[in-house]
Amino acid sequence: MVTTENSSYSKKLLHLISWGHWFTFFNIGAALLIAIIFLDAEGIPEQLIGKIYMLTNWLSHMAFLTFITFVLTVFPLTLLFPKTQFIRGAASFIFSFVLCLLVVDGFTFAELGYHINTDSSSQIFALLKEKFQSGTVSLTTFNWIIFIAILLFQLVMSNYCWRHLKELQQRKAPKYIVAALVSSFFISHLIHVWADAKLEYSVLRQDTVLPFSYPSTAKTLLTKYGLFDRADYEQRKNNPFSFTNKAPAYPELTQECKALTGPQSSTFLVLNDKVLTEKQLKQFNQSSGIKGSNLVNYIDNANSHDAWFNLLYGLPTIYQEDMKDQQSVPILLQQIKAAKLDTSINVFANEGQNTSLPLWLSKLFNHQSQYEDISSFLFADKLNGLNAGLHVFYFSGQTDYQYELFVNALLLAQQQKELKDIIWLSSLGNVTDKTSLTPKPALFIFPEQQSRPITELTSVMDVQTTLMRNWFGCRLDYKRYSNGHNIYRVRDDRLFANTTENGLMVIKKDKNLFVDQQGNFETYSTQLDTLISEDSDFPMLIDGVKLINSFSLKNKPTEKINN
Numbered sequence: 001m002v003t004t005e006n007s008s009y010s011k012k013l014l015h016l017i018s019w020g021h022w023f024t025f026f027n028i029g030a031a032l033l034i035a036i037i038f039l040d041a042e043g044i045p046e047q048l049i050g051k052i053y054m055l056t057n058w059l060s061h062m063a064f065l066t067f068i069t070f071v072l073t074v075f076p077l078t079l080l081f082p083k084t085q086f087i088r089g090a091a092s093f094i095f096s097f098v099l100c101l102l103v104v105d106g107f108t109f110a111e112l113g114y115h116i117n118t119d120s121s122s123q124i125f126a127l128l129k130e131k132f133q134s135g136t137v138s139l140t141t142f143n144w145i146i147f148i149a150i151l152l153f154q155l156v157m158s159n160y161c162w163r164h165l166k167e168l169q170q171r172k173a174p175k176y177i178v179a180a181l182v183s184s185f186f187i188s189h190l191i192h193v194w195a196d197a198k199l200e201y202s203v204l205r206q207d208t209v210l211p212f213s214y215p216s217t218a219k220t221l222l223t224k225y226g227l228f229d230r231a232d233y234e235q236r237k238n239n240p241f242s243f244t245n246k247a248p249a250y251p252e253l254t255q256e257c258k259a260l261t262g263p264q265s266s267t268f269l270v271l272n273d274k275v276l277t278e279k280q281l282k283q284f285n286q287s288s289g290i291k292g293s294n295l296v297n298y299i300d301n302a303n304s305h306d307a308w309f310n311l312l313y314g315l316p317t318i319y320q321e322d323m324k325d326q327q328s329v330p331i332l333l334q335q336i337k338a339a340k341l342d343t344s345i346n347v348f349a350n351e352g353q354n355t356s357l358p359l360w361l362s363k364l365f366n367h368q369s370q371y372e373d374i375s376s377f378l379f380a381d382k383l384n385g386l387n388a389g390l391h392v393f394y395f396s397g398q399t400d401y402q403y404e405l406f407v408n409a410l411l412l413a414q415q416q417k418e419l420k421d422i423i424w425l426s427s428l429g430n431v432t433d434k435t436s437l438t439p440k441p442a443l444f445i446f447p448e449q450q451s452r453p454i455t456e457l458t459s460v461m462d463v464q465t466t467l468m469r470n471w472f473g474c475r476l477d478y479k480r481y482s483n484g485h486n487i488y489r490v491r492d493d494r495l496f497a498n499t500t501e502n503g504l505m506v507i508k509k510d511k512n513l514f515v516d517q518q519g520n521f522e523t524y525s526t527q528l529d530t531l532i533s534e535d536s537d538f539p540m541l542i543d544g545v546k547l548i549n550s551f552s553l554k555n556k557p558t559e560k561i562n563n
Contacts, residue, residue: 013082015165020078020091022161022168024070027095028181030153031062034099035210037106042209050202053191054209060185061210069098088162092154100147105211113546114539115211122493123543208538247319248555250328251481253335257474262339262388265447266421267471268410269311269392269463271428272403273304275435280404281425281443285451288411290420292445294453295487299496300460301436301505304429307460308358310498311428314464314482316548318499324360331481332390332464333364335472342366342389348374348406349396357394365392374406380413394428420447422471424463433502437512437524446470449488456490457507461498479554483547497544506544513540 035058045051074091081087105116108124116124161168168174195203207213285292302310306317312330313323329337336343344367347357351372362368377383377393395403407425414420426442442458445451449470461484468474469486478485485494496507503516512524523537 012084013078016078016082016084016087017075018169019161019165020070020074020087022165023091023095023158024067024074025174025178026157026161027070027099027154028063028066030099030150031066031102032059034102034106035062037103038109038209038211041106041110042206045202045206047200047202049191049195049200050206053188053195053203054206056184056188056191057206057210057213059181060188061213063181064185065212069095084162088158092151092158096147096151096154099150100143102211103146103150104143109209112539113542114208117539247322248552248557250323250326251331251555253331253338254474254476257335257468257472257476258338260335260339260472260474262341263471264388265419265471266386266388267390267424267467268421269390269424270395270403270407270410271392271426272395273397273427273429273431274395274400275427275440276425276442278441280400281441283404284407284411284425284443285445287408288423288445289415290445290447291451292423292425292443293449293451293487295426295442295444295458296453296455297439297457298426298442298459299457299507300426300428300430300440301498301507302429302460302500303436304431305358306500307429308361310460311463312361312364314461314484315551316461316483316498318548319551327363329364330464331476332467335468335474336390339472342387343391344368344386344389345392345394346371347394347396348372348398348402350398374402374409377406378409380409380416383410383413384417422446422467426460428460436500436505437514444487454487454490456492457494457496457509458487458490459484459496461496462487462490477554479550481551483551495540495543495547497547499548504541504544504548506540506547508540508543511537511540513537513544515541 039054039058042054045054070091073094074087077090078087101116108114108116108127111127112123191203194200281294285294300307300310302317306320309315309317309320309323312332313319314330315323333343343365345361345365347368347370349370349372371377393406395406410423414423423445424442425445427440430436444454444466461482463484465478465482465484466487468476470488483497493508496505498505503514506513506515510525514522514524516522521537
């Protein structure tokens with residue numbers, strides 16, 4: 001009697017396991033079909049070796065992931081609870097969930113360039129919400145439709161495999177298919193080992209295409225997104241990041257913005273080459289008749305030379321050479337010229353001191369002057385007698401006393417004016433690399449805006465866009481001309497990215513990701529100024545690279561279609 005029961009149990013268990021293998025076999029086919037989303041998003045490689053690798057890796061990798069799903073979920077359940085209805089139902093739900101997740105991951109990869117992960121959950125949800133908010137079907141409904149459709153497929157396959165198990169076991173074609181999948185597994189791995197040794201880009205660029213695939217390198221990703229020269233992929237060592245292709249033409253001011261009535265007030269940008277202290281800004285805010293907004297997490301990570309470009313153009317440093325070659329004029333200065341306002345830049349520096357001002361800077365302003373001290377600006381008549389426009393005051397190598405005395409004189413002069421001016425107080429640039437990693441306090445005094453501490457991430461690139469929107473009322477799309485935002489409308493999950501002499505920086509909240517010229521990762525805490533880890537956070541890197549590329553993509557010339 002015992003022997004009969006054991007025999008019956010063994011036959012039932014073997015029958016269920018055999019069914020599970022065939023059920024997984026059909027799910028491999030379904031996974032391969034869904035994974036075409038990833039291949040389509042990546043595009044077909046140009047090189048033959050890249051095409052062979054894509055085909056073999058697609059077949060073997062998705063088959064392996066599907067089989068591992070069976071081994072880790074359905075197989076243990078079969079051993080623990082060998083109940084036919086339970087196992088078939090559980091397997092159908094498990095594979096339905098996994099394949100549904102694969103569809104969402106494919107959609108995420110196609111849109112964002114990376115797979116589902118906890119660190120980028122906010123971007124993924126925002127993307128899904130954006131795609132479905134204008135449609136007739138809600139996101140929740142769409143997810144349920146996908147899940148139910150896949151579940152119906154699972155139930156049909158489950159029933160088919162159970163009823164035709166003996167017939168399936170007698171077929172020879174599946175054995176050849178499995179042999180092809182196993183062969184593809186070894187071929188794809190051998191190709192990748194060879195490509196890793198030879199630095200074959202057409203293969204290595206596919207490292208992050210399929211979920212749970214090979215860990216990529218920052219160098220490969222940056223080449224893929226155009227920040228590394230593909231022809232110099234192996235030799236490149238210490239050159240600054242630069243685009244593979246030329247940046248698009250800088251945009252011209254729209255007629256709608258040109259027609260706007262110019263403001264009667266001025267904007268004063270009072271900048272220092274040294275980082276200001278919170279104590280200084282608190283004192284300035286108390287002295288001001290109109291309270292300003294403290295920028296708690298203000299980012300300026302360029303050197304003293306490149307920071308001028310970030311400030312006036314609102315673009316990452318990587319665009320600087322192209323904009324200089326084009327001799328383009330920042331949108332803000334185009335707007336000021338259209339409104340017939342004045343511009344001036346005044347430098348306070350000791351006699352003979354090198355102020356490190358870029359040569360192209362003087363061409364953008366109507367007046368440029370240099371002073372050894374602030375004595376000529378201590379009286380209200382001088383400051384209030386300036387023509388309406390943009391006036392920049394830059395302190396280079398000056399004492400805190402000189403800077404503080406000038407700012408107090410400016411704030412005191414404002415009390416005599418009926419129409420108050422806009423005042424921006426901050427440092428500009430970094431003398432050392434250490435200060436580039438930390439937020440710098442800044443103060444923005446805007447008469448028409450309610451003062452409040454702005455704790456969201458703000459940057460030097462936000463100055464132009466904020467003035468365009470709030471000083472002139474020009475509602476030109478920010479992405480057309482800048483990577484900046486309106487300081488008063490910055491989101492909590494804002495991302496900042498910029499290139500420097502040493503590498504590429506991406507900042508989000510308290511996390512600062514740095515990738516050097518060789519593609520090495522370092523992750524810092526922006527508040528604590530300490531190294532967190534050297535883990536490769538590719539989703540954050542990809543988001544940063546896409547942000548840097550956004551100006552090029554937004555202004556990419558459209559090809560004319562010949563009829």
